[in-house]
Amino acid sequence: MTESPAPNRWPDDDVILYDGVCVFCSRWVRFVAARDAKRRFRFTAIQSGYGTRLAQAFSINPEDPDTNAVIHGGVAYFKSDGALTVxxxxPEWEWVRALRLVPKPLRDAVYNLVARNRYRIFGKYGECFVPDEAMRARVLE
Known part of the structure; x- marks a missing residue:
């Protein structure tokens, strides 16, 4: 599991940074929100003020993001580590911990392939995905 260095800690916890104009990424957020019974995770689009600051703190280009990120336990996780952490x-997804046995370079190669082609395969919104009313309280802007 890759942890960010100590200077890259973030004060808010259980925050998922995602590309708000990416159809696949927005569906990922809805998938997590629907299954997060404890309402543990909060979300921020990289295009929001908060999301841009978070991305820049972790050297993610807000104009051309190549990874999602999740802050969990005060530590930032990226690419496949981020997805597996979430x-x-x-509930009922704890079994994915076993996927950490797959070597990280292989997991990240698959992640990178999807990330590079996400707009072409899944599409892109003209503007940031707007969550429904029930999810809005969990969005950091």
């Missing part, structure tokens, strides 16, 4: 903290 999934493994959802």
């Amino acid at each position: 999934l493994s903290n959802l």
Whole structure:
């Protein structure tokens, strides 16, 4: 599991940074929100003021993001580590912890392939995805 260095800690916890104009990324957020019974995770689009600051703190280009990020336990996780961290903290998805046995370079190669082609395969919104009323309280802007 890759942890960010100590200077890259973030004061808010259980925050998922995502590309708000990416259809796949927005569906990921809805998937997590629907299964997060404890309402543990909060979300921020990289295009929001808060999301841009978070991205810049972790050297993610807000204009061309190549990874999602999740802050969990005060530590930032990226790419496949980020996705597995989120999934493994959802009810009935704890089994994904076993996927950490797959070598990280292989997991991240698959992640990178999807990330590079996400707009072409899944599409892109003209503007940031707007969550419904029930989810809005969990969005940091």
